[in-house]
Amino acid sequence: MVSSKITPVFSLVAFAAIHSLTASLPFKRLVMRVAGPKAEKLYLPVYSLTSVLTLLPLGYLLYKNPGRVLYKIPSPWRWLMVGGQLIAGILAPLAFRDAPHRFKIGSQLSGPQASETDTLKIRGIYRWVRDPFLLSGLIGIWLTPFMTVNMLIVYLLTTVYLFLGSLHWETRLVAQFGDEYREYQKKVHRIIPGLRGSFRESE
Template identity: 80%
Template sequence: MELIASKITAVFSLVAFAFIHSLTASLPFKRLVMRVAGPGAEKLYLPAYSLVAGLTILPLVYQIYKNPGRVLYKIPSPWRWLMVGGQLIAGMLAPIAFMDAPHRFKVRSQLAGPQASEADSLKIRGVYRWVRDPFLLSGLVMVWLTPVMTVNLLVVYILTTIYFYLGSLHWETRLLAQFDDEYREYQKRVHRIIPGLRGSVKESDQSSVNI
């Protein structure tokens, strides 16, 4: 009974995090914040969003730490350290992806859609030349390269993977609304998750995707 309760608590913590995370990432919520707080809120939105995401994930982390559940497997060395190394590399991918395309996160441009200024056009560069959603790739690698897997962790990871995927669909919908045909052409050239599976956008090819 205690094992079932621990799973329910962990799932509830994940659902609560997903709800808050999705709400604060939605365009209606951003539109409301901009209307209430004014244009100056744009500079503070991303730091505040990241802080809220970090704080709301803490209950889930605590639940997993307190009740990890039965161990399913432990990867021995040296393979364990290769997996941890992969997680570290994946962890560095997210901030690199942000630096490669900061214009994608401007609230003003997201709300303006294709009517945004030319300065806020798609601008494919860096990791986005090989993968459309480096954040999804980074999250999946960090989750599934965990060298020690428990029952509760597996349940959370499966649900997290589903949430990551649904979040990626939402992300693409928002990018289509923001960049319109530019992004549709980009989708034809670059795969969303697996780097290089569909192709890549080279510097010499950027004109063909309206960059």
């Protein structure tokens, strides 16, 4: 019984460690030094694939050992929740599309730039929410239309990890864009769309 709870947690910790390491600036600096400029284009696809592959064992463990069922949402409400999860699944691709410059390793490593190409450029979904990845992650897990003990433990730990990751990500964005991002933080909420209004789209 205890091992069925510890094993998914261990798998989540392993994922978090790998995910955090590969997202860190020292690791990106090492990759750029070893692989050169070509790492700029390859890093994000490889990073995303690695994240998915390291999550698969956790999904399998939860499937094999879900634990005691806490609740199941009946129809039609469950389909509304699934619909919300599908919408959340669209947010991450939109976030990549609307701000590809945020993920450029060169810009992340060099800090605030005077070049016009390295400005913040608030577009699309970022006009309404600062961290669409955090928003989509929270919606995706907490709109699951059923819940078990092991899922609840993993979801709670995942929520903490997502929030800590969001704080770290915004610290890096401040380092990357400087005062421009600090002003943006004052006008757009981290995860609640439109709570502080919206931001005018940049050219």
